[in-house]
Amino acid sequence: MVTRKVKDLPRRLQLAGVALAFSVCANAPAAEDELLAGAYVQDVTGSFDSLIINGGFTEKRRGKMNPGDLNARCFVLRSGKTTIAIAVVDSCMIPRTVCDRAKTLASKATGIPPENILICATHTHSAPSTMDYCLGTMADPRYTLFLPPKIAEGIKQAHARLEPARVGWSQVSAPDCTHCRRWITRPDKMQSDPFGKQTVRAMMHPGYQSPNYVGPSGPVDDELSVLSIQTLKGEPLGV
Structure with a gap:
């Protein structure tokens, strides 16, 4: 399994809208309130010469992409006996079968229960398809097999980097953005x-x-949620 070298990875990861999930760790009892966090950017591009791409409403293909074009941004957080993992994947849509496969592999590698693992997609329209009938395209069979182990590897690497951390979040109104x-x-x-x-x-x-x-057709939810995870020295792990 090919992974990116640690020295080549940026420490800053981008993630929004997951404050509720992180509160599982932040609200632990006082005796178990030490928060540990780990983060990792896993390359999920692959080296395929041609792949089916989602999001064009008609099936289309694209040629070989560059390493790092597509990533899974992975977080693992632990407080007391509770550990959770979150993977934000550059994909249009990911079906339950692919998510469940990635969760099973990640759970075997880390011990994190599958029900404590959240996997979501950025909804990019430039990534290989892993879902049948997704906006007019079928799944690419090769990439569908390729993706779950890569997501699991990203969670495994984030889990291996757990360290004492602190977390904070806020919400603001951003009507010009939505x-x-x-x-x-x-x-x-x-x-x-x-x-x-x-x-x-x-x-x-x-x-x-x-x-x-x-x-x-209806009102707009213009709330923008921002979450920050830092080391105890104030170094950013993710925003």
Whole structure:
């Protein structure tokens, strides 16, 4: 199994929206309140010459990518007897079968229970497909077999780097960063569905100030959550 050298890895990892998961460790009893954290960036690009790519609504392929183009950013946190792991993977969508395989391998390597492991995707539209019928594409069979061991390796490496740490988080309103992309169509401008019937009452990304839409389909959650993990010396492990 090929992994990146430690000296080549950046210490800064990016992760947002996981404060609730980390609170499992942060809220442990006072007698067991020492927090340990480890982080690792695992290359999940592979050296394939051609792969099916997700997210184009029609099946397409791309050629060989460069090492480091796709990563799994992995965290492991421990407080007392509780250990959790989180892997944020550069992928469009990851099916349960692939996640479960990665969790099983990671659990065998680290002892972390599979139910304490969270795996999520960044939803990039430039990564190989691991999920059938995902936005118009089928899974690439070679990459689907390749990815789970790589995710597990990243969690294993993060687990091996556990050290005393501190964590903090906050939420701010960021209305300029989030907008509703799904707009309601005027009744007289409804569009046709794949069966040729005019049933489409909403559309993503309407034209700027298009007269064919009456407004956004709902309110926007503009909360931006920021979480920071540092060593006890204040060195960043992840933001």
